[in-house]
Amino acid sequence: MSYITGRFTRIQKNRRTKRIAETMNLFIRNPTGFTATVIIAIYVIIAIAGPYLAPYNPDQLNLAQRLLPPSPQHIMGTDEFGRDVFSRILYAIRLDLEIAFLSVTIGYAIGVLSGIFSGYVGKITDNAIMRVMDIILAFPTIILAIAISVATGYGFWPVVIAVSVVSIPGFARVSRSTVLSTKNDLYVLASLSQGASTRHILFRHILPPAITPTIILYALNLGNAISVAAALSFLGVGIQPPTPELGAMITEGLQFVVSGQWWISIFPGIFIAVIVIAFNMMGDALREVTDVTLRS
């Protein structure tokens, strides 16, 4: 008997690794997924190596060289205080990626855990947790993020808290709904009737199918996190100047757009746009390759 079950789990395990490999393969071959991966990889490299790549010190004031248009010396021009826009962007990318990954990971952990818990336990607990999520969802994203950031003081951590809070309900809802649908599936009931422990059922049967859709959401939320963090700093309730941050840099250049010094605002915006697009493409590609019904 044990020989048979042992063999059976081994086959299952092989199947699982094979399936993961298959999905990865599909993802890399997917043109959207490939492009997104390349872009994100470039950003991550910039985030790590930014300080070594930057031609100038991002905080170095040089009033003799203020508001210079893009030139071979300053490929993206200089700002109001003569700081090199390109160097500031390199530093800002590091900060923005840090905020995005940190806040979405926190939101993911809290959201997915409470979603799975909520769906598995059910009843009053489920109701209570989901009502809290409804309330978070009852505010427009940016408005709630502004309120949280204002209430917790401005800066790095308030932005991280604000962005992670607004990402929690999405993760909770998605993971809960998968748990609810698998919980009463025949294979789970069969395992239960054979005397499987709660832990076994949770980790073997409930968790794996609940994780896939949340990974897609994780990618999409990273894009959203960058936008929200930039919007907060743009409004002045996020990262405070003179720290280089992409959204805050757009604000710094805002007053110069009309007078013709467009580069201060436009370049940081392009860098926000490209990474947000990449994360959204990544989410779309993941959805395509993991959705079995779309495979032909």
Added chain:
Amino acid sequence: MKNFSRFFIFRTISLIPTVLGVLVITFLLSHVIPGNPALILIGPEVNGAELKVLENELGLNKPLYVQFYIYLAQLIHFNLGYSYILGHPVSYEIDNRFPVSFELAVATMVIGLPLGILLGIFAALRSNTYADHVTRVGSLLGISLPVFWIEIVFILVFFSELHVAPAPLGQLSPTLTPPPRITGMMILDSLLTGNITDFLNSLWHIILPAVSLSLAIIATLSRVVRSSMLDVLNKDYIRTAFAIGFPRNILINKYALKNALLPAITVAAILTGGLMGGVVLTESVFSWPGLGLYAVNAIEELDYPSVMGVVLVSGLLYVIVNFVADILYGYIDPRIRY
């Protein structure tokens, strides 16, 4: 109909915990904000006894739940507190500025909803063709590009370079006298008073902010409509009708479209309710004197009651819009009533 009224009552009851939750969150967040409201109200040069008296009056020394009760009691009288900077009630400012933002939101939806739906249908009917791919890339851009950045690009192109758009400085050119306030909405007021110059000028001013705000709506909505339209077109009853030679136009317009637009209602509601977030950003780029600009200015001046007033109003608006959409959905689609 009996079924529907039951659905209506249940949905209305379910509104209560959400509204209460919105109130609790706003209350707690305004409570966490650093600074003693009593001290800010009367200024720093005050003795301890006077401060105690005011704290007592404002209920700041009472337990949290009593303070929440006071907060609710004041809300019922539309008292959102007093602006630290301007001195007058927050509710007065909100009343004044709400129509200004509302007008912008309406203009955005007037552009966004039809375009989003049409583009979605168009993409679905030509799925997997060149046109469909272009629409998809366009909607990806619309969702991803930060709205405040697009607005700056628009200003740069249409105002600074092409000189076809007005300066991004509010609703009306500074040389014109605004019409007397009737509804608080510039376009409507100037039309009501028969002031054609103001009417055309305010229309000219609203185009750029409304178009840039509507991009995200067009992008999201067209995606939803495209996928739900494709879903419906692949349903058996549509395919059967196609197969037996039913006229394509009638089939698409009368049979498929109705069902495909159902999910669009919910999404359109979420987008409309969430518009306030984009409005905050847009108003600060275009110096549009609505609720968003009020909140942004208040943030700069550490005028927290005003910020929280705007947060509360946007939260409640969002809840109400979603409620209306749910009711509408239940009215149109008998299947989801319970």
